[in-house]
Amino acid sequence: MGRQKTKMSYIPNDTTRRRIFLKRKACLLKKASELSLLCDVPACVLVAAPCDHPNPVIWPSALDARTLITRFRDLPTSSSRDKTRALDQEAFLAREIARLKEQLGRVERKNREAEVKAALMRCLQGEVVVGADMVEVGSLAEGKAREVAERVERLNGLVFLREAVAEEVAVAPMTTMNVEEEWMMSGTFSSSYEDLLVLIDQIGS
CATH class of the missing domain: 1.20.5 (Single alpha-helices involved in coiled-coils or other helix-helix interfaces)
Structure with a gap:
């Protein structure tokens, strides 16, 4: 026989409610501890106790919980995070554009050098070169000489x-x-x- 599904609603019976509270509280603290340990993330749990328990339940300790809550409170707002993220993306895109421009410049220089060398070889073979910058061809010839x-x-x-x-x-x-x-x-x-x-x-x- 399968396990009966728990009805998610307020438990009117005090004894049953207290028993469920203690059971679920222990499970919640265990899961929080496992999450913090397995994922190496800070975590804290604050559970308000029933009326017959005046003090709330704090895990792992009041000092650790206060420190973590203060860190969470001091985090930048969503607008600040969005602005910072936008600046990071803008800087990344600027670096990528600069890198691609430099790479394109190197390719263009290599292609131009290859064109000038080919024009020089045609000149040496007695061909009439059209469309080439003869100044660059002459400079290349002088360098080779x-x-x-x-x-x-x-x-x-x-x-x-x-x-x-x-x-x-x-x-x-x-x-x-x-x-x-x-x-x-x-x-x-x-x-x-x-x-x-x-x-x-x-x-x-």
């Missing part, structure tokens, strides 16, 4: 450095041979050679 000149200059510098190193390597053995020849032609080499022969004779005897 400078890049080529700088690269050629760097390559020339590397070639010069390589040739200089090769010359030093070629000269180094000649210098060594000259030193050896001077040492062999000097008396020091002769005396050292004679001393070596004397030493060999002494060891052999």
Whole structure:
């Protein structure tokens, strides 16, 4: 048999009403505690007691309830919240518009650079370019010419450095041979050679 649906109306019997009050009050406090704990939100409960209970029921405590009610009272009105929300949305839209404008500018610059490069290539191939800004094409050509000149200059510098190193390597053995020849032609080499022969004779005897 299913549970009978409770009729939502005033309970005239004092004893039954008091019993239902205590039961529902405990359930309400339990649900408030679960809500605050599970959702990590501040909550308080204030229940006026029946006539035979002079003090109202306050959960979790009178101090916590007073603090929470004061915070709720000091919240901005709905008009202030709407105004703040509108300002936030306006600032967000302004930032989005600025970001999109910057992105559009970058895309337009890239497209323009691609058009100018294509026009320059057609000019180099001998075609007649129509509709292009020849000032930009000339500026791009000058820039490319400078890049080529700088690269050629760097390559020339590397070639010069390589040739200089090769010359030093070629000269180094000649210098060594000259030193050896001077040492062999000097008396020091002769005396050292004679001393070596004397030493060999002494060891052999």
